[in-house]
Amino acid sequence: MKKGLIRTFVKLLVAALLVNMAAFPALAVEIPGYEGGIKSEVEYAEILFITGEPVLLKGKVTVSQGRMKDGKRQDRISYSLYSDDRTVSLSRSITLEIRVQEMRDKRQVTTTAEIVRSSETVSVKKDRASQERYTLKNYNLSASTVTDVTPAVDYYTLVMRGRKIYDVNGGQGTVTVEMTGSGVGYDHSWGATETRRQLFLISAERRADAKKGTEAYEWTGRVEAEVSCSRTREISYVANEPRLISFKGGYMEVVKEESVAGYYYDLPRFDKNGMPGSGRNRGTEKISLALTPVNRMASIPKVLDLTGHWAQADAEKLLALGIIKGDGNYFWPGIAEKGSPLR
Numbered sequence: 001m002k003k004g005l006i007r008t009f010v011k012l013l014v015a016a017l018l019v020n021m022a023a024f025p026a027l028a029v030e031i032p033g034y035e036g037g038i039k040s041e042v043e044y045a046e047i048l049f050i051t052g053e054p055v056l057l058k059g060k061v062t063v064s065q066g067r068m069k070d071g072k073r074q075d076r077i078s079y080s081l082y083s084d085d086r087t088v089s090l091s092r093s094i095t096l097e098i099r100v101q102e103m104r105d106k107r108q109v110t111t112t113a114e115i116v117r118s119s120e121t122v123s124v125k126k127d128r129a130s131q132e133r134y135t136l137k138n139y140n141l142s143a144s145t146v147t148d149v150t151p152a153v154d155y156y157t158l159v160m161r162g163r164k165i166y167d168v169n170g171g172q173g174t175v176t177v178e179m180t181g182s183g184v185g186y187d188h189s190w191g192a193t194e195t196r197r198q199l200f201l202i203s204a205e206r207r208a209d210a211k212k213g214t215e216a217y218e219w220t221g222r223v224e225a226e227v228s229c230s231r232t233r234e235i236s237y238v239a240n241e242p243r244l245i246s247f248k249g250g251y252m253e254v255v256k257e258e259s260v261a262g263y264y265y266d267l268p269r270f271d272k273n274g275m276p277g278s279g280r281n282r283g284t285e286k287i288s289l290a291l292t293p294v295n296r297m298a299s300i301p302k303v304l305d306l307t308g309h310w311a312q313a314d315a316e317k318l319l320a321l322g323i324i325k326g327d328g329n330y331f332w333p334g335i336a337e338k339g340s341p342l343r
Helices: 002-017 312-321
Strands: 045-049 055-064 072-082 088-103 108-125 132-149 154-167 173-188 192-207 216-237 249-270 278-297
Touching: 045 072, 045 249, 045 278, 055 088, 088 132, 108 154, 154 192, 216 278, 249 312
Parallel strands: none
Antiparallel strands: 045 055, 055 072, 072 088, 088 108, 108 132, 132 154, 154 173, 173 192, 192 216, 216 249, 249 278
């Protein structure tokens, strides 16, 4: 008899989870833009390589999502970043056109992103009297995502390709960055993860400067970046002192998020005059940011017919989270929910 009740309860639980999945919307993660950076709720960070040396930049990023119309919208991403010593600053603004196409017969969604407008300026202070300025002249980007929508989990894959061209000091040189990459991810009610792998190929040309007495030179670099963002939802029981409060305890939902970015770089090694030499500067960098955990107390299940029942703890958790519904102050253990295929 008990085995039959267990099977009935498990079937009821599975059916309730599928029917009431809206009680817990999917935990989507967000990696803003395609620059190889990561963010938390208060900070954004990325490593800049166009100067020929790795420079950690931190600051704020603002994502403004446009309104969807005829299957497309325009999103704007703004960055304001600085190095720790404030010698390097970056200001960037990107407008992306996002196109979304739903294939309902296949339960798939395709999303494409292309650059509409872009601007970027990087300022590098060399000393009190001089600085270098990198100004974005051209930015081409194409990214595409396909999502397989399943009853419990959405899986997606991403491909991207881009090209940036910077002017250096108003005609003294150029820096070109070629980017290719891919990514995979999933999201469901209890967690979400996205991982991107990107390759940046950098080529720089500097013209001779008679005033400074510098010769023309060129250099190339290679950066491999891996960015990962994960979000989880956990449920725990918080006990109270029964004598001092009207209920013994409740369930608490905790949402956590962490982002990690790792970089391998192969760059030139510069001499004391700022000229690239024969050696190479190779190394790795890693940055991470964590979201402050978000806590939310679930409702208090007050049912009169679960005390001492073998499934009391599990049933009370499902009732508290709103995954299954009770009937007033009664749960009716062992009896299928109204509308369930088990009735």
